[in-house]
Amino acid sequence: MRWGMVIDLDRCIHCQACAVACSTENNLALGSPQEAADDRLIRWLQFLPEIEGEYPHVSARLTPMMCQHCDDPPCTFVCPVSATYLSPDGTVAQIYWRCIGCRFCVNACPYTMKWFNWYLPRWPGQTSRATNPDVELRDKGVTEKCTLCHHRLQLAKEQAKLEGRPLRPGEYVPACVEACPTEAIVFGDLDDPASEVSRLRRDQRSFTYLEELGTKPKVAYLKARAGLRGLK
Amino acid sequence: MSRRSFLLAGAGGLAALSAGVLPKAPGPVAWQEAGGVHRALPEALLPSACGECPAGCELLLRKVGDWVVGVRPIEPKPCLRAYTLPQQLVHPDRIRVPMARDGGRGGDRWTALGAEEAEERLASWLEEARGRVAVLVSEDGELASRAWMRLGAALAAPHVAWEDWVHGDGPVDAFQEATGWARWTPDLAEAAGVLAFGFDFLQALMPPVRTQEALKQWQERKIRPEVVTVGPRLDLSSMRADEWLPCRVGREPLVALAMAAMLVKNKGWHPSAARLPGFDALVAGLGRFDIPGACEQAGVQVGAVARLVEYLADRRWLCLGPRRRLADQRPVALLNALLGRVGEQGGWLPEPELRWKSGAHRPGPAEAVPAAIAGGQIDLLLVYRANPAFATPEPARWRKALQHVRRLVVFTDVYQETARLADLVLPVAPPAERRARFVSVDGGQVRVREVAPVMPAPAECPDPLDLALRVARRLAPKLASPMPTDAEALVAELEVAPAAARPFTFSVPEWTAPSYSAGRFHLLLETPLALLRMTGGHLPYLISAVGPHLRQWWETTVEINPETARELGVADRQLVKLSSEVGTIHARAKLYAGVPPDAVCVPLGLGHTLGAFAGKVGGNPAELVKWAAEAERPLWTQTKVNVEAL
Numbered sequence: 001m002r003w004g005m006v007i008d009l010d011r012c013i014h015c016q017a018c019a020v021a022c023s024t025e026n027n028l029a030l031g032s033p034q035e036a037a038d039d040r041l042i043r044w045l046q047f048l049p050e051i052e053g054e055y056p057h058v059s060a061r062l063t064p065m066m067c068q069h070c071d072d073p074p075c076t077f078v079c080p081v082s083a084t085y086l087s088p089d090g091t092v093a094q095i096y097w098r099c100i101g102c103r104f105c106v107n108a109c110p111y112t113m114k115w116f117n118w119y120l121p122r123w124p125g126q127t128s129r130a131t132n133p134d135v136e137l138r139d140k141g142v143t144e145k146c147t148l149c150h151h152r153l154q155l156a157k158e159q160a161k162l163e164g165r166p167l168r169p170g171e172y173v174p175a176c177v178e179a180c181p182t183e184a185i186v187f188g189d190l191d192d193p194a195s196e197v198s199r200l201r202r203d204q205r206s207f208t209y210l211e212e213l214g215t216k217p218k219v220a221y222l223k224a225r226a227g228l229r230g231l232k
Numbered sequence: 233m234s235r236r237s238f239l240l241a242g243a244g245g246l247a248a249l250s251a252g253v254l255p256k257a258p259g260p261v262a263w264q265e266a267g268g269v270h271r272a273l274p275e276a277l278l279p280s281a282c283g284e285c286p287a288g289c290e291l292l293l294r295k296v297g298d299w300v301v302g303v304r305p306i307e308p309k310p311c312l313r314a315y316t317l318p319q320q321l322v323h324p325d326r327i328r329v330p331m332a333r334d335g336g337r338g339g340d341r342w343t344a345l346g347a348e349e350a351e352e353r354l355a356s357w358l359e360e361a362r363g364r365v366a367v368l369v370s371e372d373g374e375l376a377s378r379a380w381m382r383l384g385a386a387l388a389a390p391h392v393a394w395e396d397w398v399h400g401d402g403p404v405d406a407f408q409e410a411t412g413w414a415r416w417t418p419d420l421a422e423a424a425g426v427l428a429f430g431f432d433f434l435q436a437l438m439p440p441v442r443t444q445e446a447l448k449q450w451q452e453r454k455i456r457p458e459v460v461t462v463g464p465r466l467d468l469s470s471m472r473a474d475e476w477l478p479c480r481v482g483r484e485p486l487v488a489l490a491m492a493a494m495l496v497k498n499k500g501w502h503p504s505a506a507r508l509p510g511f512d513a514l515v516a517g518l519g520r521f522d523i524p525g526a527c528e529q530a531g532v533q534v535g536a537v538a539r540l541v542e543y544l545a546d547r548r549w550l551c552l553g554p555r556r557r558l559a560d561q562r563p564v565a566l567l568n569a570l571l572g573r574v575g576e577q578g579g580w581l582p583e584p585e586l587r588w589k590s591g592a593h594r595p596g597p598a599e600a601v602p603a604a605i606a607g608g609q610i611d612l613l614l615v616y617r618a619n620p621a622f623a624t625p626e627p628a629r630w631r632k633a634l635q636h637v638r639r640l641v642v643f644t645d646v647y648q649e650t651a652r653l654a655d656l657v658l659p660v661a662p663p664a665e666r667r668a669r670f671v672s673v674d675g676g677q678v679r680v681r682e683v684a685p686v687m688p689a690p691a692e693c694p695d696p697l698d699l700a701l702r703v704a705r706r707l708a709p710k711l712a713s714p715m716p717t718d719a720e721a722l723v724a725e726l727e728v729a730p731a732a733a734r735p736f737t738f739s740v741p742e743w744t745a746p747s748y749s750a751g752r753f754h755l756l757l758e759t760p761l762a763l764l765r766m767t768g769g770h771l772p773y774l775i776s777a778v779g780p781h782l783r784q785w786w787e788t789t790v791e792i793n794p795e796t797a798r799e800l801g802v803a804d805r806q807l808v809k810l811s812s813e814v815g816t817i818h819a820r821a822k823l824y825a826g827v828p829p830d831a832v833c834v835p836l837g838l839g840h841t842l843g844a845f846a847g848k849v850g851g852n853p854a855e856l857v858k859w860a861a862e863a864e865r866p867l868w869t870q871t872k873v874n875v876e877a878l
Contacts, residue, residue: 010451010456011447011448011451013434013444013447013472014434014468014471014472014780015311015312015434015440015444015761016312016761016762016777016780017309017310017311017312017315019312019776019777019780020312020313020315020316020762020773020774020777021303021312021315023315023773023776024302024303024315024316024318024319024773025302028773030772030773030845031772031775031776031785031786032786033786033787033849035786036776036783036785036786036787037786037787037820039783041776041785041786043776046780046783047780047781049780049781049782049783051781051824051825051826053825054794054795054825055478055793055795055825055826055827055828055829056478056828058466058825058826059466059471060466060471060781060826061471062468062471062780062781124324124844125322125323125324125844126322126324127319127322127323127324129299129322130299130300130301130318130319130321130322131301132301132302133273133296133301178304178305179305179309179312179315180309181305181308181309181310181311181441181444181445181448182444182447182448182451183448183451225456
């Protein structure tokens with residue numbers, strides 16, 4: 001299996017349910033005004049703004065961006081301790097306790113979707129009680145990134161193994177996919193040509209970011225359809 | 233026995249023993265270190281509801297051990313706010329016990345009270361003040377909030393009001409004027425297309441789940457509905473729209489009026505419109521309308537408007553606009569009527585109303601309360617889940633009134649600005665910790681949806697519905713009119729008033745430009761979905777979801793056109809001072825080409841003065857907005873400000 005994702009920009013309504021669901025599911029550091037001001041706030045899924053033109057001839061596009069889970073991930077090539085690597089199921093994994101905080105991978109990622117913990121995460125009061133026990137809390141000096149909610153895959157695999165059956169389609173979905181109210185994010189096995197995600201990747205509207213770098217991302221996008229049929 | 237057969241028999245025996253005697257491997261479990269011993273924690277997905285807006289979305293909460301650690305959506309999927317529910321349960325700002333003020337009003341010294349003592353105090357205060365009580369409630373879809381309003385009516389309180397300052401309602405006042413019915417909802421799911429006038433409907437239209445569900449349904453249609461927005465700023469809805477028609481600030485209604493006049497001129501109205509009262513007078517009136525003059529005033533090209541009108545006439549789109557001045561709402565309502573979109577599928581539909589059979593009076597305007605306090609008519613103000621000291625235009629007016637009211641009782645989940653001024657603060661637990669009852673209208677019937685608690689509430693945290701009913705029971709002999717004292721009887725007293733809208737009556741709308749306060753730049757206010765109704769500023773993941781186009785995170789930011797910024801000598805991310813006739817705040821400049829050069833835009837919902845995360849994170853832009861005493865509605869859009877680099 002090779003897990004991948006397609007995000008339909010025509011369906012995305014910029015509601016950010018995916019981003020907040022991701023933060024909750026993966027115990028992202030809560031943040032602070034200082035982190036935000038320093039542009040060091042850790043949010044694995046962010047909206048990439050592309051604003052062009054001058055008022056009033058201005059257009060803007062928002063694209064949900066996370067680790068693109070490249071098939072040729074530049075971040076893994078530079079990690080001196082193999083803390084980040086391409087796992088057999090296609091996700092680019094990160095082992096926190098191996099990370100030595102060199103930030104080579106952060107700089108190597110062309111999508112700038114790897115995050116370094118510059119600050120000790122703060123969990124005031126009982127806030128750490130509401131964290132997901134399946135996901136480790138990271139420490140200062142460690143790099144982190146979208147794992148495609150890999151812990152969910154592990155749990156789904158364990159459950160399938162216990163029941164003596166293979167993993168069913170749809171049994172494992174990351175939190176962002178689950179939360180999207182307009183079903184703009186489609187997730188599945190790219191090795192299965194019949195899967196929805198494979199079909200959408202073959203769609204004419206499909207594209208990947210920074211294709212020219214040869215990173216072969218497993219997150220693809222479907223372009224938003226052109227403007228009004230009768231007006232443009 | 234050979235050595236080989238001995239080993240084989242041994243291996244076989246061990247395998248059999250493992251299969252038969254050893255326990256089966258456990259399912260996926262979470263582990264917690266407890267006193268040096270790892271033990272499995274029970275895990276469950278439990279049905280619950282989001283209490284963030286009246287929609288009360290159903291969802292599943294993932295509970296591991298004693299704690300809620302996750303949210304699983306169920307259809308229709310909730311908005312982003314639901315995913316913060318685990319954090320809300322453990323938030324450091326949460327009020328967990330009743331608190332009585334200890335010391336001067338506005339100080340932070342409190343004495344914890346037991347639930348019974350708090351109930352006793354509240355009941356005696358209400359008894360003492362009856363007839364001179366005001367009740368202000370934030371609509372959350374629950375029976376509990378209605379119970380407190382009902383108690384206000386039973387006490388003959390002169391003011392019982394819903395908090396409705398920043399709801400995204402649409403031009404409902406204009407519909408009420410033309411049809412006699414006040415409650416209307418846009419049928420987005422069936423709309424042929426949407427034309428929004430100065431209305432960031434993807435963020436502001438309530439409830440968000442309905443908008444999201446409608447847009448999901450659009451994708452299943454053969455021909456996807458299209459969206460055109462008209463407005464001065466490239467907001468999130470305009471970014472998502474098929475076309476954005478920029479116009480001058482505050483002139484969106486004029487564009488709507490020009491479109492209506494063009495429709496009339498082209499005889500492009502829907503046949504149903506011609507049968508409505510006042511149609512002939514409207515045609516004559518709009519026939520004299522100066523379309524080029526209006527377009528010039530609005531800063532749009534006549535050709536662009538004409539193109540849209542041609543398109544509209546064929547497709548009969550749903551027209552949306554915000555609930556601003558009545559004069560601003562009328563053109564949008566009129567356009568809908570001309571397109572046959574009033575009272576029809578895919579248009580604006582009248583909504584039935586939930587009301588009391590006993591005729592307990594209808595809620596009045598919230599904004600009458602400060603004047604009533606100043607006039608000495610109110611001795612006790614009970615605020616249920618609202619925060620007028622923060623979330624109103626010119627909130628200093630409310631703060632002044634709250635300082636002067638003899639007794640202030642506030643129900644709240646977290647410590648906030650209004651609670652800080654209270655004499656008695658009562659905690660409201662999230663629906664996950666109590667038996668919440670959501671009431672709505674379903675198929676013309678009252679529908680009550682009960683949600684069981686998934687974890688216990690703190691020991692001294694009273695259930696707000698039970699508390700209202702117990703207080704009603706205690707005060708029964710002294711109430712001005714009787715009130716049901718158990719939940720079932722209270723529900724039985726609710727009835728559905730069917731929508732009684734008469735046919736839309738046309739009138740020739742007179743539109744005059746709004747008057748603005750003094751200042752150089754128009755103040756545009758964004759209503760981010762993350763901080764819906766100016767709430768949620770205490771939740772870190774929501775503060776990180778404001779203004780994704782400019783990363784307006786964790787701090788009040790102000791969008792300034794790059795040209796204007798150059799002229800003012802303001803750099804991107806520089807701190808600036810915004811000042812209006814009534815207030816001053818500091819904000820971080822964000823250069824944005826999507827905001828016009830004569831305006832600046834600030835998101836609403838940040839700038840709290842207290843809280844572990846929310847406190848002192850920027851300024852509250854509501855402090856800049858001048859309250860207009862003659863207004864029918866809070867006028868969020870008629871303020872001008874000056875900008876100064878710091």
